[in-house]
Every structure is written in C-alpha cells, then in structure tokens.
Amino acid sequence: MTVVYFTALALLTLSAYVLASRRSVALSSTGVRLHSLPAYHGLLAISLVIVPMLLIWAVGTPLVSQFAASNALTNFPAETRNDALQAGSALREIKNLAAGQRSGDVSDTLRAAADTYSAWRTTGDYLLLSIGLAAALLGIAASLRLVSGPFRARNHFESVVRVILLACAGVAVLTTIGIVASVLTETIRFFFDPNIKGRPGVFDFLFGTEWNPQQAMRADQGDIKSAYGFVPLLTGTLLITAIAMCVAGPLGLLSAIYLAEYASPRMRRYAKPVLEILAGVPTVVLGFFAALTVAPYIRGWGEALGLDVASESALAAGLVMGMMIIPFISSLSDDVMNAVPQSLRDGAYALGATKSEAIKQVVLPAALPGIVSAFMLAMSRAIGETMIVVMAAGLAANLTLNPLDAVTTITVQIKTILVGDQEFDSAKTLAAFALGFVLFFITLILNIIALRIVRKYREQYD
Amino acid sequence: MTDATSTLPTQLPPARRRAIPPDVAAARVRRRYASERTFKALGIGALALTALFLVMLLTSIIVKSLPAFSEHRAVMSVLVDAAVVDPDGKRNADTLRSADYASLTRAAITTVIPGIEGRSARKALTGLLSSGAADDLRALVIADPSIIGTTIKTPMLFSDDVDLYLKGDTGRYTTAAGVAELTPSDVKGDITLTAADQSFAALIAELEREGISADAEAGAHVLDGRIPSRVVYVNGGAVKVVKATANTLTGPVLLPLSSVSPAKTGSWNLTTYAQPESRRRISDQEIVFIDKIKSAGAIERGFNWRFFTSGDSREPELAGIRGALIGTALTLFVTLILCLPIGVLAAIYLEEFAPKNWLTDIIEVNINNLAAVPSIVFGLLGLAVFLNYFNLPRSAPLVGGLVLALLVLPTIIISARAAIKAVPPSIREAAIGLGASQQQAVFHHVLPLAMPGIMTGTIIGMAHALGETAPLLMIGMVAFIVDVPTNISDAATVLPVQIYLWSDLPEAAFQQRTAAAIVVLLGFLFAMNGAAIWLRNKFERRW
Amino acid sequence: MENSTVDLSAIERVEAARTAHLTAGAKPAKVLARDVNVYYGDKHALKAVNVEIPDRGVMAFIGPSGCGKSTFLRCINRMNDTIASCRVTGKITIDDQDIYDRSLDVVQLRARVGMVFQKPNPFPKSIYENVAYGPRIHGLTANKAEMDDVVQSSLEKAALWNEVKDRLQDSGTGLSGGQQQRLCIARAIAVNPDIILMDEPCSALDPIATAKVETLIDELRSNFCIIIVTHSMQQAARVSQRTAFFHLGTLVEEDSTKTIFSNPKDQRTQDYITGRFG
C-alpha cells in the first residue's frame, strides 16, 4: 500500500508541476505579465501536493496500525489485553500471521484476530489513500486557481522552503528532546514507579557500593538479590578515564606543542596524518587490540614482575583508551596554541627567552583555558566511550582503584543490560536508562563547561 | 614636555645589576639550552610514541589477519553417485538440493586414505572436511547436473582446525630416526613395537624429564595428553606411543602398517609433537591423516574468496563478511539520504536565514552539545523511540541508519556551515543586487560553491558512521544473521558489529577473521578519508 | 536573416519591459528621498536625507569615508534589507512608487535598480552565465537565441564584447580586474534596469582600467540613471553631472557638479573639495 501511495504521490507531484507551469506559460503568452517564473508556479503546486500528502501519511499510518491492532486484540480475553507483555507478543503473532510469515498450527482466536487486523488495515489504508488523493487534488486545483499575473508564486514557495529549512534545523532540537525524554522518563520510572519490583531508592543508587543487576527470571530463583549501587561503576569509569588521561594528556599535549611550535611544515605534513589516522580508527578496532594484544601483554609483564594482573585489567583498557584520545587532545591543543597571538611570543623572544621558555612561560599560560577545555572534552569522550571497555574491561563491579584489577564502567553495564533479550519494564532494563541518563548528564556538563571556556578564550584573542 | 624633563635627574644612576662571573653565566646559558633540547626531545618523543602506537596497532592486526585470507582444500576425486544425488533420475531440483552430499564427500576422503577401520578413526578422517564441502558439491551439481554419475576432481574445504594446523599454528614437531631394528606385532589395532633392549632409553629419559615416572601397575611409562605426544612412523603406517619400556612401545595404530616385517634401523622414526594433545584442537590421529593427505599431494592453498562472498556462520572456515558488508551499505544508505539533505538544509537555515533570536540560539547550542553526546546514548534513543515507541523492526538497517543519521547530523551541519561561511558575501551581494531573492542567491550561487566543502564533511561524517558500533548494539544489530539482507527492514548486521561479534568467539580462526574484517573496514575508512582529502585539495578555493 | 528578426523581438521585449516603467510618469525626478534616516542598531548612520535624483545622467555621491554614502546608495535598491540590524525610516520613491511600501516585491525593485560593487564580484561561472543569470531569473528571454542576444548586447554596451567574444565559456573570475568590473556592469545592464548604482566601482582598479570604466559610464548615462559613489573628486568631476556631498551622515549639499566644485555654498563642502579633511 505504501508503494501505491508513493507512486500516486510521485505522479500527482509531476502533474501538479506540469499543469501549473503550463497554465502560467499560457497566461503569459496571452500578454499577461507574470510576477513569478512559470517554474515557481509549478513548484508551489508541487508543495501543495507533497506537504499535505506526506503529513497525511505520517500521521495516518501509525493511527491505522494502532486502530487495527486494538481492534484485533478484542478477540483475546481481557487478561491478555491488559497484560502489556502478553498483549505485545499476541500482537507480534497477529502481525506475523497477517503478513503470511507464520506457518504451522494457528489457534482460532489468533486466526480471527489476524483477519480482523488485516481487514482494518486494508480499510484504513484505502481510507488514507483516498484522503491523500483528495488533499492532493484539492492542492492542484487551488494552485491552478492561484495562477495569475500578479500572484507571487515565488514568494509563497519561498515561505514553504523557509519552513522546511527551519524544520531541518529543528531536527537537532528534536533529537535532544528525544534523548532527554526517553532517558528521563525511564529513569523516573526506575526510581519512582511502584510497579517495578526491586527498584532502588535514589540514595541507594547514588551511594550504594554494590552493583548486581540480576533479576529473578523464574519464581524458584526468588532469592537472587539485585543491587543497584552506582559507586563501583563510577569509580571504574573514572579509573579507566584517569589512566587514559595519564597516557593521552602528556603525549597529546607534547605532540601538540611540538607540532605547533617546533615542527617544520614538512614534519607537520607527515605527523598530522598519523594523528588523523589514529583518530579515524574505529573504537571496535581499538577494543580488539586492547583485548587481544595489549591485555595479554600486560598480564605477561605483570606475571613476570610477580604481580597479580586480572585478564581484563583496567590498565589495558585505559592505555588503549588513552591512545584513542591522543589525537583529540593534540588537535584541540594545537588549535588553541595557534590562536595565541604571535606578538606574545615575540615579546618573550625579545627579552632573550629560549623557545621552550617562551612556550612554557608565555604560550602555555596564555593557552591554558583552551587546553583545560580540550582535556575536559577528551575526558567526556573517554567517559562515554563504549567499545574499548566493552571488549577489554570486565563486567565485575569491583570497587577498587587498583589499575591491575578488573573494573566495569557505566557504558559496559548499559550495553550488557540492553543487548540480548530484555524484559521490558523490569528494574534491570530501566537501570540501563538511568545509567544512560547519568552518562548523558556527566558528559553534557563537561561539554558545556568546556565550550564556555573555549568561547571566553576565543573572545579574548579575536 | 619641559615639566617632565625638569623632574628627571640629569643623570640616571648606574643599573644595579648583580655581577655574574662569566663562567657562571656560561653554565647558566648551557643549562638553559640543555633544558631547551630536553623539551624539544620530549615533543619528538611524544609524537614518536604516538606513531609507534599506531604502527603496533596496524601491524598486530595485519599480521593477525593474514592467515584468514587463504584457505586449505583437499583436492579429491568425488564420485557423484546418482543413487545418492538423484535416485529417481528425474533431475528434479528439489531432489538435487536435498540429497545427502555429505555422504559423497565422506566417501571421497576415505578413498584417499583407505583401510581405516574403527568408528572413531573414520570419524576423525571424515571430520577433517568442513561441512561446507558438501554445500560446495551441492552447488556444483545444481549448476551442472550432467556431472551426476561421473567422478569429478574438485577441491574440498578443510575444517578450520585442519586449516590452522596446515598454516603452521600447531604443527611443531621433531623427528628422531630409529636407532634399532623395530618389529611391529600387528598392522592394526593396539600393537606393540619391539626392539633390542635399551633402544628407547633416550625416550624414557625424556619422559622422566617431563615428569612421567614408571607406572608400577603397567610396568611401563604411560604417556598421556598432557605431555608432547609421540608417534612412530614405521612400515608406511603410524603408531601412537601410549606405553613405553626400555625395549617396547605400545599403542594404537593411527595409520595401518603395510606389514609386520621388522623395520631396519633408520627406516622408521619417532616423531615428537611439541604441543601436548590436550592443548590443541586437533588430535594425533587427525595430524597423521593430514600429513598422509599432504604427502599424497592432495592439498592446495588458495585465496579465501569465501570470506567476501558468504554471510556469517558458526563454522569459522565458512564465515564471511558479505552479509555485514551489505548490511553496512544499506545502513549507510539510509544514513546518507537522511542526514545529507537535513544537514545541508539545516546549515543553510542557520547560516543564511536564521534570525538572531532565542530559538536560533537554542538550535545552535543544541547542535554543539549533540556533537559531544556519547554514541551509546543515541543507541538508547533508538531503542526507546524507534523500536519501542514507533515499533520499527529490530536489527534493521532502517533503524540503524536512522540512529547513525542523528549521530552524524551535528558533524555534517557543522562542516556544511563552515563551507557555506567560506563563500564570500560578495557572491551573495552580486546575486541579490541583480534582483535574485535571497533563496535564489543561496541555492543558485552559494550552495554550489560550498558543495565540495559539504561533500568533504559528509564523507568524513559517513566514515564516522561506518566505524560506529555501540549504538547499533542497542538496537539489536548484534543478532547472529546468516542470510545476506536484501532490504532496509531485514535483520542485518554491519561490519564493526560483525567484528565485535567475532572477536568474542574462542576459535583462533575467528580471531584471524576478526582481524581480516578489521583490515577490510580500515581499508574502506582510508579510502573514504583519502577521497575527502582529494576532494578538498582539488576543489578548495581560496577567495 | 532569421537571427536578426529574433534579435529584434528580444530587444523589443526587453525595451518594452523597461519603458513600461518609464512611461509611468514623465517626472524629472527619478529617485526621490524624503527625510531618510538609517540606523544600524543604535547607531544613527544617516540623518534626514532629502534628495532628488533626475532620470538619465550621472549623479555622484562624495564625502569622507564612513559618512554614509554607501548606506544611502544601498537604500535605493534596499540592499540594506540583508543587514539584520539595519533600520530605514522616511520615504524613498522611484517613479513615484514608494520602494519601502509593504506590497512592493523587493526582488522586482532590484531588477529595476542594478548595482555594481566596490570589488568586482563576478560569479565563479562562465562569462556567458554571469551575464545570462539576471535575465534568466527574471524570465526576460524566451529561448536561447534571445538570451545569446541579450548577452551580446549587454557585453557590447559594457564595452567588453570585443575582448571576450571568443571565450564566453571561460570563467568570469579569470578576467583582469577592469574586465571583471565591466563584466559586472554588463551583468547589471543585462536585466535592463532604469537605475544603476555603483559603489566606488573603480577603487579596486588600476588607472587604465579606471579610465575604461569611466568612459563606459559616460556612454551609459544617456540610457540609464546612474548613481555613483566615489572617493575621488576628480572622478566625480569627470563623470557626473550632479554631485551630492555627504558628511557625518547628513547630506550637506547637492547641486550640479560644476557648482559643487567651483562654487559650493557650504563651508564643509568647500573644506572637503579643497582637501582640508577627508
């Protein structure tokens, strides 16, 4: 049906354009002066067809499917309908059956429900199609009526375009709203919805030191105790981030200083791609490298020194995470150092400072805010990074600061909880969204502060 | 002027400077230059270390990936038995498809090493072949039914363990020529090999060193799977050593002997496989078979095309990236057709039309912050909104593409804005001065001029999307999917997720394939970034 | 032969579009400004300007830099609309039509009032496309032959045809500075405006190119109302028939060029033309 609808849309669009522009050409050949080129009369006609038809489709399709589903479910007993889980699985079966993707024995109820569903869908789809066609034809008629010499088709079409442009820019806002809404609502339910079994209090979450999101899957497992203490995840995340910053901070900053202040253009030409390639390596690749090359190496090296190294040590993940953010720090710091005016350096040189003295005593202090914000942005990257830690750090929520131990992170837990079969509406699933909220919040704060600092700093030298 | 002069002392007092002895001053300067050199060396060191990281990363992955690009096959004569393939002789496609080709490949390999008896030995022999060998044969027959009833010579894929063994992963061994005449007690079954007394003293001593002492009950040293295994090759056959005394070796025949006649000194040998049997995935029996097939010249090594032409599989030797590649293409297609127009139009709005007001401010702040939201959070968005709210299909490129589009949208908007900003205002003024509307000026003049910059930004954004994994895990693109997807609502996976999935599997062959898939992924990324750089250099216009 | 008939019809059509405005009123004043004030945000850039600009001929705006010449010029084709902070009060009419009237389509206004900028700004397209762009967006030609004709006649009027006729498909940005500026003039007259605004059109050109452009302006003045901003008093004296002197956002004095340069009424004008300030 979708195909029919969009074929109709395409055909109507085409004919709207042809009709309206032909009409305006005909008008001008009779000597009427046109305000707008015929093409604009055509384009306006097109927008009068596409916009209503797309709107009708976008609003109507979910409505039809919703309506068909709720009607189909009336074939089932009330307790099935009222249980969200059962209703959901029944609905899936109905849809599969209606789509002909299900073979084998089918109960009568199900068959009847599928028939209801198909019937309602068909009716609804035809209804949609006819509404859409009617709207499009109205649009064409209106646009043809509008064609006249003084009619400002271009101006009207441009208003339509402007709205479209604004809508596109609004997608970014919608995305943020979507993120906040989805994460926040689930988080609130996690803490406050009385129907969720095993949910923790806000205090237990924020200050609890035990993380064990196990869920009793069956009644006989009832004694499994779940715990949602966030502290070990936070310390784990921060431990790995700290290791990463220890690696990337000095390396990234020193590379940036060298590139910005010392390197010849030739050197820059070769060194920059190295950093760019490193920046472009997907994190799943870095994770593989961390888990299969770095971690065994560190373990072997630790054993040689007589240390007890976990096979998924925080150190391995942190080191590779550091590799990931080196290019990030170096390119941002490079930018801020380039923004320091040459006159400051010249002042230092004129006093007889060596290059390194000028850098250490003049350039770096001047660039400090920018560098601090670069570090903050890099940290937020590291905190939000998922694949490296998923592959190289563990699942064990140990509350430790020993880099040789296994720790887990916020992102690892989100991924672990949400990948694979999830029970919707369980405390465990909601916990992942709560973690997502915390993650979003932490990185957002870091970013806002960093961007503030950068902006202040830019204003200073602009 | 005059005022100022009058208040100044006529002569300035001499500058009060501490007199520094020349040697101290020189030392000071030397120290300052030394610190200058140190500082510079630190910078170079940091860069070098970063480069070293990159080199280590790339070499470790490339080295690991190399074996995955080739595969071993047994070139054998297969009788395409009409009784098995097409019993009723009607060449019915369904019959041909459902026939038991595995029995044919099994039969074929048992003809290479005839005379194997015993269930486990036969199983070991037929198990050398991959289950894919039968599928290949099926494909051959369906493509050309005229071969039914004939004997054809065709390569058949080995299982991953055999492949790895042949690639030299586990095969380290040492051979000692026989030092005395050796008499087998039989040609098959459990047999005893007897030689003059003290012939095996050296072996016994070796076993003692490996921690095996004489077993009182058996009256011999008993070898087990935890120590390197020993095999005696004698009279064209092979015997595994299970028990050893100073003059006898006892154990099962792995490969039938041709006779029981005494083997002369030097005509037999004792081979020690360094890796204990329990620590490898391939048994002594299998090693003996493979070596036999190899010495028959029936093994070939070829490029692993299958890696690029087949989908995922539980069998490492059959697993390929085609499904992931198509999934990636579909996903990126959705991403591109969404985020390119939306991104460019949004950038045009913000650069050219947006009034200075709170709404514009909100949009701008939004885009900047969105660019730094962790990718996994976009996955949560996809899960909660696209899957649970809009009921879009799980694991589908459609949803993956949607999520990635939102993820790279800020990147594209930011780079498109930069490209639009770089077009000088004089071009807009010229058009507007001629009576073009603002939109005409933008769409006729500014946008075409900004296009190379926009394309560069888009390619970089798409490269980013290509390497993204975490958000796709959230929306279920992690399922094990054998079928190659054909449209955007099929269940699919993408290359980075395939890498993640394989990296978790224990088989060494999968590790190699992971590395190979990474090489392919990096190849695409380098190509895309190269294209972006080329585009930038070719079309960059300095105003 | 057939070509020439097409030529004629094209020229007629374009000419008709132009005279449609001209015949509207045979008033001597083409542009009339009454009490025009311009603000950039809080900055009062132009204060109560009143001026009448006659049809045909060249009017020059002179004055020290920052005095508001460009600002006033840009009011006449409403280029100031593109600056968000800019606010214009008062009344400007062209042929008795209020150009700040809400019902007026600014795009059509600009088709009647062409503009040439300080720095030559040809589109980075072919010479042909540069000239053809205006007629195309205003739908002035019906086919390729007509367009060819408009392009040729515009380039001829801009005294550029002989230099570029063999390379119409070359990029406009590849021309020399003076040629680029004449291309911009050709581009402006291709739309067949009544008025051409020129904002220091020669300030980026060398003396020889300047001379060529000045000759061109002199030739065009019988067909167009030209308003030129210049910082060179010699240029004003050479090309214009009337001159207006601006100072600190006010129009100090407006008269025939001869009077302004020989016998100015205002002391500030006197000081300026004798080089006391500016």
Ligand SMILES: Nc1ncnc2c1ncn2[C@@H]1O[C@H](COP(=O)(O)OP(=O)(O)O)[C@@H](O)[C@H]1O
């Ligand atoms: N876009 C603008 N925003 C704010 N002020 C402006 C702008 N353009 C011009 N001005 C101010 O208006 C005054 C007149 O400028 P302008 O008309 O360009 O002078 P000129 O006579 O040199 O052409 C100047 O003081 C200038 O600073």
Ligand SMILES: [Mg+2]
């Ligand atoms: Mg000016």
